[in-house]
Amino acid sequence: GAGVSQTPSNKVTEKGKYVELRCDPISGHTALYWYRQSLGQGPEFLIYFQGTGAADDSGLPNDRFFAVRPEGSVSTLKIQRTERGDSAVYLCASSLIRGVQGNEQFFGPGTRLTVL
Amino acid sequence: TQLLEQSPQFLSIQEGENLTVYCNSSSVFSSLQWYRQEPGEGPVLLVTVVTGGEVKKLKRLTFQFGDARKDSSLHITAAQPGDTGLYLCAGAGGGSNYKLTFGKGTLLTVNP
Numbered sequence: 001g002a003g004v005s006q007t008p009s010n011k012v013t014e015k016g017k018y019v020e021l022r023c024d025p026i027s028g029h030t031a032l033y034w035y036r037q038s039l040g041q042g043p044e045f046l047i048y049f050q051g052t053g054a055a056d057d058s059g060l061p062n063d064r065f066f067a068v069r070p071e072g073s074v075s076t077l078k079i080q081r082t083e084r085g086d087s088a089v090y091l092c093a094s095s096l097i098r099g100v101q102g103n104e105q106f107f108g109p110g111t112r113l114t115v116l
Numbered sequence: 117t118q119l120l121e122q123s124p125q126f127l128s129i130q131e132g133e134n135l136t137v138y139c140n141s142s143s144v145f146s147s148l149q150w151y152r153q154e155p156g157e158g159p160v161l162l163v164t165v166v167t168g169g170e171v172k173k174l175k176r177l178t179f180q181f182g183d184a185r186k187d188s189s190l191h192i193t194a195a196q197p198g199d200t201g202l203y204l205c206a207g208a209g210g211g212s213n214y215k216l217t218f219g220k221g222t223l224l225t226v227n228p
Contacts, residue, residue: 095214104164107158109158
């Protein structure tokens with residue numbers, strides 16, 4: 001079956017521009033997560049959705065970052081007024097349910113964002 | 117803030133050698149996971165350990181969770197070039213079992 005897909009795979013933008021990154025989770029997965037992975041670092045949690053609602057957005061670095069999941073499936077991470085420091089790989093993951101120890105998160109291949 | 121320290125950061129060995137990667141923290145985790153990530157791909161889950169002292173084996177890979185659930189190790193026996201990749205440990209805890217805290221990873225290169 002299809003895994004988590006993310007588009008675009010690469011995005012190059014200029015400082016100050018607006019970008020949208022899309023995530024298609026595995027069908028039937030109710031939980032969706034966004035992480036950011038900078039060069040030489042492990043993924044860093046950004047936000048978690050359970051269904052349509054953002055259950056935990058404590059990892060979003062500032063108010064330039066926003067994410068939605070209007071129908072409880074596809075999610076879009078939106079970054080306003082991009083800065084060079086936003087350059088990273090943005091990973092999306094989904095899982096069948098939450099609240100269960102050891103629940104497996106399946107990761108997509110990521111979107112590599114470069115802000116010039 | 118929960119932090120996970122992984123060591124070594126880089127490891128280059130010859131095919132057939134054994135190796136151990138460590139993941140340490142001052143915090144207690146309810147579960148700890150090991151992932152392997154290849155260039156241009158997302159992390160892929162290898163194992164989840166939950167109980168202090170737990171040992172799990174996956175073919176040539178042996179994972180151990182510390183008794184106090186603060187540290188873990190990954191041992192690979194007779195490494196093969198196909199084992200090359202970034203190995204990440206990630207802990208869940210602090211009242212949340214979905215928010216994973218990742219270490220920086222160990223970049224393993226196995227030379228033929």
